[in-house]
Amino acid sequence: MTINLILFLVLAVIAVATALGMLTSRNAIYSALFLVLNFVTVAVFYLLLGAPFIAMAQITVYAGAIMVLFLFVIMLLGAERLPDSRVLPWQKPLAITLAVVLALESAYLLWTKARPAGNVLPPGDEINTVETLRALGMTLFNDYLLPFEVTSVLLLVAMIGVIVLVRREKGGQKS
Amino acid sequence: MMVSDWSLWLEWLIKSLVVTLGLLTGFAYLTWYERRALARIQARIGPNRAGPQGLLQPIADAVKLIFKEELVPAKADKMLFFWAPVITMIPSLIIAAVIPWGPAIEMFGRVIRLSIADLNVGVLYLMSIASIAVYGIVLAGWSSNNKYAMLGGLRSSAQMISYELALGLSFATSIILANSMRMLDIVEAQRGLWFVVVQPVGAVIFWIATLAEVNRAPFDMPEAEQELTAGYHAEYSGMKFALFFMAEYQKMIVVSAILAVLYFGGYLGPFVDRFPWLGPIYMIIKIILLLFVMIWVRATWPRIRYDRLMAFGWKILLPLSLAIAFITASGILLAEMSGNPLYFWAIPVVSVLAGLFTVAVIYRELRRKAYGRV
Numbered sequence: 140m141t142i143n144l145i146l147f148l149v150l151a152v153i154a155v156a157t158a159l160g161m162l163t164s165r166n167a168i169y170s171a172l173f174l175v176l177n178f179v180t181v182a183v184f185y186l187l188l189g190a191p192f193i194a195m196a197q198i199t200v201y202a203g204a205i206m207v208l209f210l211f212v213i214m215l216l217g218a219e220r221l222p223d224s225r226v227l228p229w230q231k232p233l234a235i236t237l238a239v240v241l242a243l244e245s246a247y248l249l250w251t252k253a254r255p256a257g258n259v260l261p262p263g264d265e266i267n268t269v270e271t272l273r274a275l276g277m278t279l280f281n282d283y284l285l286p287f288e289v290t291s292v293l294l295l296v297a298m299i300g301v302i303v304l305v306r307r308e309k310g311g312q313k314s
Numbered sequence: 315m316m317v318s319d320w321s322l323w324l325e326w327l328i329k330s331l332v333v334t335l336g337l338l339t340g341f342a343y344l345t346w347y348e349r350r351a352l353a354r355i356q357a358r359i360g361p362n363r364a365g366p367q368g369l370l371q372p373i374a375d376a377v378k379l380i381f382k383e384e385l386v387p388a389k390a391d392k393m394l395f396f397w398a399p400v401i402t403m404i405p406s407l408i409i410a411a412v413i414p415w416g417p418a419i420e421m422f423g424r425v426i427r428l429s430i431a432d433l434n435v436g437v438l439y440l441m442s443i444a445s446i447a448v449y450g451i452v453l454a455g456w457s458s459n460n461k462y463a464m465l466g467g468l469r470s471s472a473q474m475i476s477y478e479l480a481l482g483l484s485f486a487t488s489i490i491l492a493n494s495m496r497m498l499d500i501v502e503a504q505r506g507l508w509f510v511v512v513q514p515v516g517a518v519i520f521w522i523a524t525l526a527e528v529n530r531a532p533f534d535m536p537e538a539e540q541e542l543t544a545g546y547h548a549e550y551s552g553m554k555f556a557l558f559f560m561a562e563y564q565k566m567i568v569v570s571a572i573l574a575v576l577y578f579g580g581y582l583g584p585f586v587d588r589f590p591w592l593g594p595i596y597m598i599i600k601i602i603l604l605l606f607v608m609i610w611v612r613a614t615w616p617r618i619r620y621d622r623l624m625a626f627g628w629k630i631l632l633p634l635s636l637a638i639a640f641i642t643a644s645g646i647l648l649a650e651m652s653g654n655p656l657y658f659w660a661i662p663v664v665s666v667l668a669g670l671f672t673v674a675v676i677y678r679e680l681r682r683k684a685y686g687r688v
Contacts, residue, residue, distance in 0.1 A: 168394070168456060175449070195438035203445025204475060207452065211471050214456050214464065272495075 146187060154180040167213045171206060178202040192272060321424070329430050333410050341563040342372035347602075348609050355613040376556075384552035387459055394457035399550070399557035402450025406564040409443040412436040413571050414498050416581045416593025428581075428594060429497065436497040437485050440572060444481065444527060448474045450561070451529075451546050458549035466545025469620065470529060476627040477526035477533075483635035484520040487513055487642050488576040501580035508579040512662055513642055515669040517577040519635045521607075524573065526627065528565040531612035533623060570604035571597065578604075634672050641665050 154177055161173035178201040185194035279287055346361065346368060353360030361368040386395060416428035433439050448471050455467020489495055491512060492503035503509075510517045526533040542548070547558045574580055578600055581593030618626070645661035648654075 168391075168453075172453075191433070191435045192438065195435050195442045198442035199438070199445045203442060203448075204478070207445075207448055207471050207475060210449075210452055210456075211468060214452070214468060 143187065147184075150180055150183055150187070154184075168210065171209050171213060174209075175202050175206045178206065192275075325424075325426060326430065329428075330411075333415075333430060334407060337407060337410060337564050337567060338560070340567050341560050342376065344563045344567060344605065345375070345559075346372050347605070348612075351606065351609045352613050355610070379553060379556040382552040384554060385549070387549050389459045390549065391457040391459065394453050395549075396554075398450050398454035398457055399554045399561075400450075401453060402447070402561040403557050403564075405443050405447040405450070406561040406568060409440060409447075409565075410568050410571070412439050412497050413568070413575060414501055414580060415597050417586065417590045419590040427498075432496070432498060434494075434496045437489055437495045437500070437576075441482055441485060445478060447527075447565070450558075454550070454558070455546040458546075460549050462542045462544075463546050463548045466542045466548070469542075470546060473529075473533065473623065473627070474527055476624060477523045477631070480519055480627065480631040480635040481523040481527060483632075483639050484516050484523065485576070487516040487635075487639050488520075490639070490643050490646060497575055497580075501575055501582060504579045504582060508577065508582075510577040512658075513577070513638065513665060514662060515634070515665040516638050516642070517573065518669070519631060519638065520573055520577065522631060523635075524569040525608070525611065526623075528562060528569055530562075530566065530608060532615040532617050534617060566605060566608060567601060570601045570608070573604055574600040630672060630676060634668065637668050638665055641668065 157173045157177040157180060161170045161177065164170045164173060179198060182194040182197040182202070185191075185197060349371075350360040350362075350368065361371045364370040364374045386392065411430040412433050414427075414429040414432075418425050418427045420426070431439075451470045451474075452467045455463045455465070455470070458464070488500060488509055491509050492500040494500060494503070525531075547555055550558060574597060580600075581597045583592060583596035586592045586596065641664050642661055645657050645664070648657035648660075
């Protein structure tokens with residue numbers, strides 16, 4: 140029982156608990172906050188795996204920027220309280236079936252693939268971050284230049300689309 | 315092994331306590347400093363009754379705030395209303411963990427580094443904590459169940475998200491110059507030449523963006539009293555209000571420290587190699603000077619209008635900081651590739667030209683708005 144395993148188990152419990160909290164909370168603000176906690180827990184997982192850059196990026200981008208925007212929209216729309224949900228008759232059995240399949244599949248994969256390697260949790264220290272960053276940048280801009288640029292064009296298109304959608308016509312009234 | 319482990323824990327504990335208590339005391343005396351300096355600028359005297367030169371004023375204020383009645387609005391979300399000040403307070407304290415206060419010193423037969431955590435992703439840590447800091451204010455605004463508080467919270471979240479981009483790019487500029495994300499390496503890279511000389515515009519952008527991040531004048535939109543009574547903390551009183559107050563002033567101290575580290579050479583100064591304990595003293599002097607600039611700005615600038623604040627952040631500060639990061643990176647790359655240091659010195663020249671061009675654009679725009687023509 141190494142210290143890494145204990146850390147992992149505690150974090151795993153927190154991650155699952157916050158995910159459940161997000162799903163079951165009746166208040167959208169609380170759901171969003173549970174999701175923030177979940178993201179932060181995942182960031183700590185990355186730290187445990189020796190990837191501090193990804194961990195910090197996870198907090199900055201997901202827990203910071205994106206979830207703040209979520210909160211912003213929830214508050215702006217005043218959609219905090221969910222109405223009592225109508226129960227769809229086919230939803231529950233389908234969800235249970237899918238969940239069981241997913242659990243079985245991941246259990247099987249963990250049992251067969253992850254066990255022989257043994258070293259699921261590599262030691263987290265002694266990693267030169269600037270060197271790994273440089274390697275990341277080199278890979279991104281040399282080997283994956285085209286996908287990278289296509290992604291940026293995609294983001295640009297989305298941005299222009301949003302601007303066009305919310306633009307007010309000259310002299311017209313904002314609907 | 316056990317012994318060294320224990321002494322390591324003890325060292326961390328002592329360092330954390332010193333930094334936390336230092337920030338809390340710093341907060342108390344920063345309020346005094348600000349009131350005295352503001353009064354001086356406005357040709358007043360300021361608080362000078364409690365103790366010599368009013369030095370006991372913060373203690374009197376603390377006692378007053380502790381004994382004030384605390385009100386909770388009837389329809390507030392009680393849990394978040396309670397936690398929001400705490401959530402605001404925590405980032406303003408833990409962000410100080412990576413700041414190096416001096417070079418390593420030898421004490422009690424062991425080398426002690428004068429920073430709590432010497433992370434190799436220090437700058438990214440700052441960035442992630444800064445992006446989390448907005449939650450407290452947003453939640454305070456929402457949980458108060460008050461229109462003005464809510465508007466203040468929404469404004470602050472929009473403002474902080476917008477200025478975070480320029481902030482991140484000026485972090486990146488400093489990282490490019492130092493070729494490291496470790497705070498200690500960034501300081502050591504400035505031995506001989508502070509980054510503010512190489513990249514003055516980057517330092518100014520950082521300064522403006524942090525003013526917006528900590529909601530200081532002239533960007534104190536979330537608490538614009540003419541429009542929003544007191545903004546996000548309109549419903550808060552007593553110790554809970556004091557926590558918001560503390561968080562704001564601690565953030566002021568911390569961002570001044572970060573600016574000192576990233577652009578003003580951190581703990582470096584004359585004779586710091588021979589007498590390492592001079593490091594923290596230089597650091598504190600730099601922080602006090604930078605804090606004075608913040609107070610000076612508050613005393614002299616009116617609050618800018620909200621739409622102009624957003625326009626400034628997105629249309630002016632973001633493009634300028636992108637240009638600055640690009641200029642810095644290409645200057646260093648060209649100097650490395652050609653071996654000609656002239657390219658390195660082109661960085662400050664071109665950056666200042668870009669900055670002046672931006673100022674000219676703003677001036678033109680303001681004139682056009684004022685007179686309806688160019």
